[in-house]
Amino acid sequence: MSRYTLIPVVVATLAGCHWDEGLVIENMVGTVVLAPEALTRPFVSEEGVESTITDPRLIGPVYLGVYSGVTAGIEPYLYPYVGPQFVEGVSGDTYPYGGTTVGDIRYACVEFLTCKLTSGRFVDFDAIVDWFGNTLQDPVVDQFGNEIETGDFLRQACYDLLEITSDAEVRITAYEDRNGDGAVDEGDLDFVVREDGKWEAEFTLWQQDYFDNSAKVEEDDGSEDEIHGFTLFGWMDAPAVGSGELSTCNGEVAGFNENTYNNYFYGGRPYLDVLNDPGFYISTGDWVSGEPYQYESEWDTPELELNFEVTE
Amino acid sequence: MLLIRCNPRAILRWFATAIALWIAVPAFAQTTGAIRITVVDPDDLPIPGAEVTLGSDAGVMGGAQVRSADDNGQVVFSALLPGYYSVDATKAEFQGVRATGIQVNIGRETAQTLVLLPGSGTVVEVIVKKAVDVNSTSKGEVLTREFLQRVPAGRSYQQAVQTAAGVTGGGNPSMAGGAYNENTYMLDGATITDPVTGTFSVNFNFDAIAQIEVLLGGYMPEYGTSAGGVLNVVTESGGNNLEFNLSAYYENGQWSPKIDERYTADGFLLAPTGFDQEFQVIGISGLVSGPIVRDKAWLIVSYLGERSLIGFSGVAVPRDYDGNYVLAKATVQPVEEHRFTAFIQMDPTVIDNNTQSVFTRPEAQDRQAQGGFVSQGRWQWFLSPDTSLDTMVVVQKTYIEVATVPCTHDRDLGYSPCAPDEIENSQDWESPGHVGLNGAFDTVNYGIYYFDDRYRYQASTKLSVLSVKDPFEGSHDFKFGVEGVQVVWDQLQGYSSNSLYYDINQTFSDPNSLEGYFWFEITGPITFRTTGSQFNAFAQDSYKPVSNLTINYGSRIDNFVMRNDLGEPVLDGTVFGPRIFAAWDPFKDQKTKVAAGYGRFNDTGTFDVASFTSAASYGSKMFLGENILGAVDGSLNTADYMYDLGPRENTNISAENLRTPQVDELLLSLEREVISDVALFSNVSTKFTRYMYEYDTTNIIYDSDGSTVIGSRNDDPNVPIYRLRTPLLAKRDYVQWDLGIRKVESRRWYSNVTYTYTHSSGSSQVRTSGSFRRDPQTQYNYGPFPSTDLTHVVKATGYWDLPTDPWTQSIGWFFQYASGYPIERLYYAEYEAGGDGGFYNLRIQPRGTYTRYTPSWFLNLQFQQQVNVRKGRLQFSLEIDNITNNQAPSYFNSSSLYTENRLFANGRQQPRSFILGAEYNF
Known part of the structure; x- marks a missing residue:
C-alpha cells in the first residue's frame, strides 16, 4: 500500500473514531413486512356489491419494541417476557429496551376522525374522504354533522385549526418524494409493495441503547422454544372493521384538545403503555410478528414480518 | 568537610517562588503590557549599550526606568500599566531621540525601533501606533480608554464589546460562536465568570475602565480555557497627577x-x-x-x-x-x-x-x-x-x-x-x-x-x-x-x-x-x-x-x-x-x-x-379546583381530590x-x-x-x-x-x-x-x-x-x-x-x-x-x-x-x-x- 493510499485510510479510520462513552447507542434500522392478507378485507359497496380490497389504508400503526426475549403461553402468539405476576391471572408488565412505530396515530382536525387515522397511509386528503365515504360507507362529517365531500375541505380544516400552510406540516398524507421518482404518490407512503407481493416499510430505532443480554437470559430461563436476548417484537394495530378505529388510541382525554366554537373534544393519541402491555391492546384482526428477531449486534438490519393474525 | 555557603536572600527568593507556585491558581490574564525598543544607527545596525529611559506624563509606577540596550540594541520594559509612555534613547556620539506617545495595551508588546543619527542634541519623535501588530497571534481587539470614551457604544463593558467583530447578543454576549454562558470574564487579572451560570457576575463603573481586551481566538494558555471568548477588563490605577x-x-x-x-x-x-x-x-x-x-x-x-x-x-x-x-x-x-x-x-x-x-x-x-x-x-x-x-x-x-x-x-x-x-x-x-x-x-x-x-x-x-x-x-x-x-x-x-x-x-x-x-x-x-x-x-x-x-x-x-x-x-x-x-x-x-x-x-x-x-428537589401534590370540580368553598383541598403526587427526589x-x-x-x-x-x-x-x-x-x-x-x-x-x-x-x-x-x-x-x-x-x-x-x-x-x-x-x-x-x-x-x-x-x-x-x-x-x-x-x-x-x-x-x-x-x-x-x-x-x-x- 503506497503512502498515498495509506494516509487517507489512516485519516478515515481516525475520523471514524471517537470518545467511548461506555454506552452502545446507535440508530438501528430495519424493515417491517406485511403479507397482503394483512391489508386485504372484503367490502360491500353502496350498491350491495361484494368485493375484496387490498389497500395500505388498512394498515394501522405498527408498534415495534425490543425486549429481553419472547416466550410462548402468555398469549396465543409469542409474547415478550413479562415481570412478576403479583395478581393471579393478571400478567406483569413488560419493559422493552426501546421501540418505535411505523406510522403514527395522527389528529386529523375533525372529531369524526379521532383515533381513526394513521400517518403515512393516505396519498392525499381526497384519499381520506374517499376511504371513509366510498369504501367504509361512513362519510367524514364536520362538527355540524355535515358530510365533508372533498379533500380540500378537510385540508383547509387542518390548515385553519393547526395554523399551518402545507401538507408537510400536517404530516398525515404523503408529502414528500421519498423514493425520488419525481412525484408524490403511493410510492411515498410508509408501506410500499414489493415484487413478491408483500408490503414493507423501513423503521429506525433512534438513539437506541443496545444490550447483548442473550447469555444472561439463557442462564435465567433456557427454554429452546423461546427467543432470548435483545429481541424485536411488533404488531400492527389493524383498524376496526366498520369504524376504522384503532384500539391503541386513547381518544377520551388525550391528544390535541380542540376547544373552539362548539367543538370540544380530544384528538386522541396512543396509550402511554402500549409497549409495556401489548397484550392489552392487541385485538382480533391485528397482525403480530410470528418470528421475533433476535439481534446479534447493533449493526443488524432485521426484516420483521408481521405474519401472525390474531383471531381470538 | 562539607562546606556549604548560603545566600539567605537567594534562599528566601526560591522559597517564596516555590510557595507561590504551589498555592497558585485560575486564569492569569494579562493586566499589563510591554514595550520593546530597538536602537539602531542609520544603517540599521544595533547600538549596544544605548541608554534607554522610560517615562510617562502620568508617572511610571516604581519610578522612571533606565536600561542599557543589549547586543541586539534591544530593551524590554515589561509589566507596564496600560497608557501612554515616552522613551529617551541616548548614546555618545549620537543625537538623542525622545519618542513620545508610545501606547501600551494590555496583553500586547509595543515594538518600536529608534534610529539614532550621528551628532548631538535631541530629536523628538511622536510615535503613532502601528496599523499592523506583526507580533500578535491572537484574534481580538483592545478597546482603549480613548475608544471607550469617544465611540458611542454604551456605558458598560458588556455593551462596549459589541463593537468587536464576532460578538453578538446582549448583556451576556455570544463571542466567537460560543454561547452566552461560555465566555471567560476577567477583572484586573482575576476570573469573575459566574461559577453557576457561566455568565458575567460583576458590574462596575464604566469610567474606571482603563482598557478592555476582547479575545475571540488564538489566545494563549495564560488566559484560561473556555468555549467562547475572553473579556479581560483592566481598571485604572491612577498616576502621579491628582x-x-x-x-x-x-x-x-x-x-x-x-x-x-x-x-x-x-x-x-x-x-x-x-x-x-x-x-x-x-x-x-x-x-x-x-x-x-x-x-x-x-x-x-x-x-x-x-x-x-x-x-x-x-x-x-x-x-x-x-x-x-x-x-x-x-x-x-x-x-x-x-x-x-x-x-x-x-x-x-x-x-x-x-x-x-x-x-x-x-x-x-x-x-x-x-x-x-x-x-x-x-x-x-x-x-x-x-x-x-x-x-x-x-x-x-x-x-x-x-x-x-x-x-x-x-x-x-x-x-x-x-x-x-x-x-x-x-x-x-x-x-x-x-x-x-x-x-x-x-x-x-x-x-x-x-x-x-x-x-x-x-x-x-x-x-x-x-x-x-x-x-x-x-x-x-x-x-x-x-x-x-x-x-x-x-x-x-x-x-x-x-x-x-x-x-x-x-x-x-x-x-x-x-x-x-x-x-x-x-x-x-x-x-x-x-x-x-x-x-x-x-x-x-x-x-x-x-x-x-x-x-x-x-x-x-x-x-x-x-x-x-x-x-x-x-x-x-x-x-x-x-x-x-x-x-x-x-x-x-x-x-x-x-x-x-x-x-x-x-x-x-x-x-x-x-x-x-x-x-434537592421539590415534591408536590396537585389538587383540582373549582373549574374542574365546581366547588369554590375550599372543600376540595383534601386528599380525596389529590390528582398527582410528584416525586421529591x-x-x-x-x-x-x-x-x-x-x-x-x-x-x-x-x-x-x-x-x-x-x-x-x-x-x-x-x-x-x-x-x-x-x-x-x-x-x-x-x-x-x-x-x-x-x-x-x-x-x-x-x-x-x-x-x-x-x-x-x-x-x-x-x-x-x-x-x-x-x-x-x-x-x-x-x-x-x-x-x-x-x-x-x-x-x-x-x-x-x-x-x-x-x-x-x-x-x-x-x-x-x-x-x-x-x-x-x-x-x-x-x-x-x-x-x-x-x-x-x-x-x-x-x-x-x-x-x-x-x-x-x-x-x-x-x-x-x-x-x-x-x-x-x-x-x-x-x-x-x-x-x-x-x-x-x-x-x-x-x-x-x-x-x-x-x-x-x-x-x-x-x-x-x-x-x-x-x-x-x-x-x-x-x-x-x-x-x-x-x-x-x-x-x-x-x-x-x-x-x-x-x-x-x-
Whole structure:
C-alpha cells in the first residue's frame, strides 16, 4: 500500500473514531413486512356489491419494541417476557429496551376522525374522504354533522385549526418524494409493495441503547422454544372493521384538545403503555410478528414480518 | 568537610517562588503590557549599550526606568500599566531621540525601533501606533480608554464589546460562536465568570475602565480555557497627577416617534403600541485618583450610581433598576523589586418589577437583589528586569435574592400597592402566588423566593522570564503559572405557604370567565450546597527564532472537579489545552502579517451542569379546583381530590464515562498596511466544538417522530429519567471570516470597518440544551443556531477630533448592520413525559430552517465638546443612539409562531434615544 493510499485510510479510520462513552447507542434500522392478507378485507359497496380490497389504508400503526426475549403461553402468539405476576391471572408488565412505530396515530382536525387515522397511509386528503365515504360507507362529517365531500375541505380544516400552510406540516398524507421518482404518490407512503407481493416499510430505532443480554437470559430461563436476548417484537394495530378505529388510541382525554366554537373534544393519541402491555391492546384482526428477531449486534438490519393474525 | 555557603536572600527568593507556585491558581490574564525598543544607527545596525529611559506624563509606577540596550540594541520594559509612555534613547556620539506617545495595551508588546543619527542634541519623535501588530497571534481587539470614551457604544463593558467583530447578543454576549454562558470574564487579572451560570457576575463603573481586551481566538494558555471568548477588563490605577472626575448622564428613549399597534388584515395584533413604553436611564459617577507617594503609591476610588426605568410595551410597571458600584484600588511599589496591589469592588443592586410580562399584575411582580464583591491582593516581584513573579489571591462573593416586590403607598408609581394598614416596603411572604392561564393575569403575589450565594476563592502565581536567548540566536519569553480555585454555591428556595395556584380564563382574555383551575402543595424550602475546585497550570513561550517570526506556543493542564449537593463528583477530569500560533512578517517592514495556528480549549463545566444530579428537589401534590370540580368553598383541598403526587427526589442520573467538552480552533490571518496608518485585513477562524454536556431520556419510548410516548423502559411512563452525557453528537461548528479596513489613531481620527460572515450550526448551542431529550428528534437536531447564526454583519466604529484647539470637539460613531437570526417553528407534540411547558416542542425540519428575522441596522452618533476651565476641563456630550433604527424585531413571541403561525414581535430594537452627559476633570 503506497503512502498515498495509506494516509487517507489512516485519516478515515481516525475520523471514524471517537470518545467511548461506555454506552452502545446507535440508530438501528430495519424493515417491517406485511403479507397482503394483512391489508386485504372484503367490502360491500353502496350498491350491495361484494368485493375484496387490498389497500395500505388498512394498515394501522405498527408498534415495534425490543425486549429481553419472547416466550410462548402468555398469549396465543409469542409474547415478550413479562415481570412478576403479583395478581393471579393478571400478567406483569413488560419493559422493552426501546421501540418505535411505523406510522403514527395522527389528529386529523375533525372529531369524526379521532383515533381513526394513521400517518403515512393516505396519498392525499381526497384519499381520506374517499376511504371513509366510498369504501367504509361512513362519510367524514364536520362538527355540524355535515358530510365533508372533498379533500380540500378537510385540508383547509387542518390548515385553519393547526395554523399551518402545507401538507408537510400536517404530516398525515404523503408529502414528500421519498423514493425520488419525481412525484408524490403511493410510492411515498410508509408501506410500499414489493415484487413478491408483500408490503414493507423501513423503521429506525433512534438513539437506541443496545444490550447483548442473550447469555444472561439463557442462564435465567433456557427454554429452546423461546427467543432470548435483545429481541424485536411488533404488531400492527389493524383498524376496526366498520369504524376504522384503532384500539391503541386513547381518544377520551388525550391528544390535541380542540376547544373552539362548539367543538370540544380530544384528538386522541396512543396509550402511554402500549409497549409495556401489548397484550392489552392487541385485538382480533391485528397482525403480530410470528418470528421475533433476535439481534446479534447493533449493526443488524432485521426484516420483521408481521405474519401472525390474531383471531381470538 | 562539607562546606556549604548560603545566600539567605537567594534562599528566601526560591522559597517564596516555590510557595507561590504551589498555592497558585485560575486564569492569569494579562493586566499589563510591554514595550520593546530597538536602537539602531542609520544603517540599521544595533547600538549596544544605548541608554534607554522610560517615562510617562502620568508617572511610571516604581519610578522612571533606565536600561542599557543589549547586543541586539534591544530593551524590554515589561509589566507596564496600560497608557501612554515616552522613551529617551541616548548614546555618545549620537543625537538623542525622545519618542513620545508610545501606547501600551494590555496583553500586547509595543515594538518600536529608534534610529539614532550621528551628532548631538535631541530629536523628538511622536510615535503613532502601528496599523499592523506583526507580533500578535491572537484574534481580538483592545478597546482603549480613548475608544471607550469617544465611540458611542454604551456605558458598560458588556455593551462596549459589541463593537468587536464576532460578538453578538446582549448583556451576556455570544463571542466567537460560543454561547452566552461560555465566555471567560476577567477583572484586573482575576476570573469573575459566574461559577453557576457561566455568565458575567460583576458590574462596575464604566469610567474606571482603563482598557478592555476582547479575545475571540488564538489566545494563549495564560488566559484560561473556555468555549467562547475572553473579556479581560483592566481598571485604572491612577498616576502621579491628582485627578478628579465627576460625570452625570441621562438617557431617554421616550422622545422618539412611537409605533402604533400593528394588525394583520384579519385584525390580529402583530405588535403592541410603543406609546406606553418607558425608557430612562440616569447615572452619576465620581472618580478620584492620584498619588499617595509619587511613583510609589497610587490610589483610585470610584463610584457609579445608576438607575433605569425600562418597561416593555403593554407592561403596567417598568423594570426599576437601582445599582451602586464602588471600586477602590491601591497600587504600591515601595522598591523597584516589589509591587503590591489591593483591590475591592462592590455592586449592590436592587431590581424591582423584574418580570416584564403583560400578564403580570403589579402585586405579582418580583424584586431581585443582586451584587457582591471582588477583593484582590496581588504581589508582583520583579526579580530582574526580565524576570518577575506575579502572585494573586482573590475572594469573590456574588448573591442573587429573588422574592416578591415590596409594596408602596405611592399609587402614582403603579407598583405593588400596600394595604391601608400595611407598612411601606412590606413584602408578602405568606400568600401563595397565582399564575394566570389562557390570558389571565398573574395575581396576588409573586409567590416564589430564592436566595443564592456564590463564592470563589482563588490563588495564582505566574513566573515570567523574558528575553531569554537560545544558542541559535532566537529569543524566548517564557511564562509559567499555576492556580487553584475553590467555588461554592449555596442556595435556598421555596414557595410562599408552600403552595402555588393556577387560574384560568374559560374564554381567552375574558376576566369575567376567570376560575380557579388547580393548585399545588409543594414541599418546604430547598437548601443545598455544591462545591467545586480546580488546580491548573500552564507553560508557554513566545519564541522569536528570527526577528520577523513569532511563534507562540504552550499548553495548560486543567484539573477540575464539580460536585452535586451530595458531594458526588459529577464533572471531573484532567485535560490539556495545547496551542500553537505563529505570526510572520514576510517583508520585515512591520507592515504585513501572516498568522496561523491551532488551539485546543476545554469546557470544564459549571455548577448548573454539575447540579444536574443534585438531590434537592421539590415534591408536590396537585389538587383540582373549582373549574374542574365546581366547588369554590375550599372543600376540595383534601386528599380525596389529590390528582398527582410528584416525586421529591431528583431522578436524573449521569453516564459513567463523561468527558470534557473540547473546542478545536484553527486561525488564518492576513494583514497589510496599504497606506500610512491604514491596513486591510482578512481573518478566518473555525471552531469545532465536540462532546458538549447534554442529556437524554433513558426510560421513555417515543413513536417514530417523537410526538408522543408509547412505552417506558422501566417504571412510570410519566416520569422521565434524564441522563447527563457528553456524546459526539452534541457538537457545534463555527466559521467566521472577517474582511476589513483599519485606520489606527493618527491625525486626529480613527476608524475600523469590518464585514463578517459567520456560519454557526450544530446540535447543541448551549450546555444541557435538551436536544437529545427525545430520541426520534435527534434527526432534526442539527442546523443553524437561532441565537448565533448571523450570516452577514457589518460593524463600523470611529471618531474624529476636530481641529478646533484649544477647545476640543469630537465626533464618534458606531454603525451596525446584521442579517436576521434563523427562526424555527416547533409543532404540536401529543405528549411529552414530564411535560415541558406546553407541547409545541416538536421539530419536523432541521433546526433553524423555518425562516429568518428581517435584517436590522442602527447608527449611534456622539458629539463631545471639551471646554478648558480654571484648574480643569469640562466636557459635554450628546449621544443619539439608534438613529437609523429600523425597528426590526429583536425577539418574537414563540408561542404565537408555534400555535398561530404569527411572527408576533415581542421586542424590537431599543428605541431611538439620546444621552446627555457632563463631565468635569481636574
